[in-house]
Amino acid sequence: MKLYTQRAACSLASHIIAYELGLDIEIIRVDRATHRASNGEDFLAINPNGYVPALVLDDGEILIEGTAILQYLVSLKPETGFIPDDAKGRRLVQSLLNFIATELHKPMAQMLTPDYAPVKEALYKHVAPRLDWIANRFTGDYLLGDTFSVADAYLFVCLNWSQWNGIDLSRWPSLEVFMQRVGGRPAVLAALQAEGLAPWGDGIFFAPALAA
Numbered sequence: 001m002k003l004y005t006q007r008a009a010c011s012l013a014s015h016i017i018a019y020e021l022g023l024d025i026e027i028i029r030v031d032r033a034t035h036r037a038s039n040g041e042d043f044l045a046i047n048p049n050g051y052v053p054a055l056v057l058d059d060g061e062i063l064i065e066g067t068a069i070l071q072y073l074v075s076l077k078p079e080t081g082f083i084p085d086d087a088k089g090r091r092l093v094q095s096l097l098n099f100i101a102t103e104l105h106k107p108m109a110q111m112l113t114p115d116y117a118p119v120k121e122a123l124y125k126h127v128a129p130r131l132d133w134i135a136n137r138f139t140g141d142y143l144l145g146d147t148f149s150v151a152d153a154y155l156f157v158c159l160n161w162s163q164w165n166g167i168d169l170s171r172w173p174s175l176e177v178f179m180q181r182v183g184g185r186p187a188v189l190a191a192l193q194a195e196g197l198a199p200w201g202d203g204i205f206f207a208p209a210l211a212a
C-alpha cells in the first residue's frame, strides 16, 4: 500500500492513522508545485485532481478523498476501535468526519493561501462559530469521549494550520489541550517526525524542523 502525502497537509491524518494502526505502508511525498512524487512518479497519473491524500492498494486500486481513506485504513484493523463498531458510534464518526472536511478543513486551508486573502475575514467568520461548536462538545479526552478515533486525527491536522492561517487557537482552551494530548501520542509523534515536523508553542503546534 502506498500513501501519497504533502508535509503537514490533510494527508497527515491518514499518515497518523496508518501509524496508529501499525500498517505496513509506504509513505510517498508529493511536491505540491510539480506534482512529482518522491519515488519519481507523476502524481497526476494517480490523482488527476492533483491533491493528496491518495492511497494505492496492493492490487493497484486508487482511493482518493481523505475521509474515505481514513475509513478504509481502519477497516483493515477494526478491532482498534478508531471507528466504533456500534451503529450509533459509526454514525457519529461519519458525521464528525464530514463536518471537519466541509466546515473546517476547506475554509481553514483556504485561509492559508494568498488567493483567498480578500475573503479571509469572511472565512474566519464562518470557521469561528464552528470551532466554538466542536470545542464545546468535548466530554472527555477525545471527540468521542475517552476513545481516540479517526475524527481526532483529522481535527488535529486542521487545527495545526492555525499557526499559519491567523486563527488564534488560545480563544479555545479545550482545543489547545486537545492538540497537546493528540500530539503526545507516540504514533502521532512518529508520523509528525516522519514528515519533518517538530513541536513548538508548548507542544500545541508542529512545524517543519530546521533540517527537514
Ligand SMILES: N[C@@H](CCC(=O)N[C@@H](CS)C(=O)NCC(=O)O)C(=O)O
Residues within 6 Å of the ligand: 006, 009, 010, 011, 032, 049, 050, 051, 052, 053, 064, 065, 066, 067, 101, 109
Ligand atoms: N477533497 C479532498 C481535498 C484534499 C486537499 O485539499 N488536499 C490538499 C492538501 S490539504 C492538497 O493536496 N492541495 C494541493 C492541490 O490542490 O493541488 C480530500 O478531502 O481528500
